[in-house]
Amino acid sequence: MSAIGCAPRSGGVPGRPAHCRAAPSAVLLPPRRTRRRQLHMQINAAAVSAAGWQGQGQQPQQQKKEKESMGARILAGVLNLSSAPYSSYIPEPKTFLHHASAEAKQLWTVGVLLVMARASPPVRLAIAALLLAATVAALPARLWRSQLARLGGLCAVLFFFTIIGAEGVPPVLSDRSLPAAAAAAAAGSAGGAAAAAAGELPASMAQLGGPPYRYVVFHFWFITITKRSLNLALALTGLTFAALQSASLCLVTTPPEAMARAVGRALSPLGLLGLPVRELVLTTLLALRFMATAFEEARNLCLGLASRGINWRQQGLRGTVAICVGIASKLFSNLMARCDNIAVAMSARGFQGPTRHELRAASPPVPAHQRVQRLAADAGVLLMLAALAAAAYLVV
């Protein structure tokens, strides 16, 4: 059978140097069941210590310590996240949105944003309701509940602060009242005329027979809510909700490859002007794939930090900043090393650059009845968009 070249068989003879004899036994590892359990325990302990384990011995001091150890709290927050916080594709269960093509869904996302930006408040509410309904219909319950809870929280905070902040805060930069001297002069000369005019003018629009109108909707102490702030808050919240939720719906119901190909097709006219479209598409895909890896790398570094049980209060601000900078540079170099490995693996798989590499779909060739289904889904999505646009135009 196989011939062994010049490699010496004398290696097997018992009279070998001691270090050679020791080598193989050092290599041999037992089955890793026990190791894994140890590692698991270590991770648990690390997470606990990050969440303020150090203070548990001394009850009275615990609260104070927790308040001060900002670093530990941030660490615990990062460690508690289980995966990268972005929506990834969910193949099952297949819904009406899964059947629509990526192009239609992208068009829908852009269209919804445009309509949302231009529409009146009732239409905005209608769009938000439509998005809500689509989310509930398209996603499994465990997903839309958490997703909507998070997004709802964000929107509520935005709405609250805009509605209070838009009018409630008095303008401090420019004073709109006349300077004292000018005011006195104006009062002296035109005082009589102004008083006469005030007597003739009606007190409100209602007396003239116009529809009732109140600019200030609500006023209490320093909180003033006006029509303007209400409108602004609705617009801001609506845009945020529409942007995040429609994009997330798209990502959840479309495979990333189909998404990237659709973007590539949309950008292909720009390719004639010299834009590297294929590079862009590949970069997008790699970014989608390795977002989770980068997140995991960061999480591992935090885990390492947490398991050391650093006393953040002792470090002070300078120490904390120094640790953070060190971790950041470590993260960067780790990610660079990973990039290197990924590049080697890609070239081992026959990758010779984006221009000479066709990204394969690997989705089955679509049978006739599914093509009809896809067309119907596309038409449905686009019709809905058209209806929204018409509503925005009509309902002013």
Added chain:
Amino acid sequence: MAQACTATAASAQRQPQRRRGISKKVLDRASLEVPRGSFHMLLGANGCGKSTLLRVLAGLFQPDVGQVHVDAPCGFVFQNPDHQVVMPTVAADVAFGLGRYQLAPAAVHAVVQHSLAQVRLAEYAERPTSSLSGGQKQRVAIAGALAECPQVLLLDELTTFLDYEDQENVLQCVRRIVDSSRRQQAQQVQQQAAAGAAGAGAAAATAGGQQVAHAAAEEAGVTALWVTHRLEELEYADSVSYMDGGRIAFSGSPAEMKAYMRRLGAPV
């Protein structure tokens, strides 16, 4: 028997930092021959040059001296599947290596389905790769290598990051691939021999059949070269080599290797 991959007297210098001009001799007169259609394991201590030898075989490094012959095409699976699985969805990743060939979509789909079925992940085609376990990801990486219908599979410590169950799964998966390719080969040989016998006269037929059989054996099925640290994986192998200090110190059957290790003082 014919050899699927041979590397003779390869001496590869590794250059960690080219700018500083430091180079290190990693392989030193390493000589390895692996029979076609076998599951061959390569054992050795940390840093003895196993990965480097594999990369030389895959053509990722050029040896300074020596000859390398590996049947083409040859697939490489790395230690960390996180680096090799590059697309966001399983099926698209398996199809990634096919990007350099001109293929119809239906053909790509068929190949992807077949490779995924070989690693028993057929129903995972549409799953995001980030939602897979370590062993599943490793099997996706193997499917990606299988999609190109390789003659040789170079597998670098696939089980490092895996727990005991995943380790068994991946090992059995590779064993199955080698076995099934061997079985297919045997069937083809029989069919061709039968066809030859039916077509020609009795005396000519036996000679012709033998010739066909010989030709088919020349292009026997998939050869797997598996690098590992773990002795308990030896039971899956057809043959084993032990590497030490950049050269192949011993080659033989798993039983012979165990005897050799015992002589070296390892608790086998």
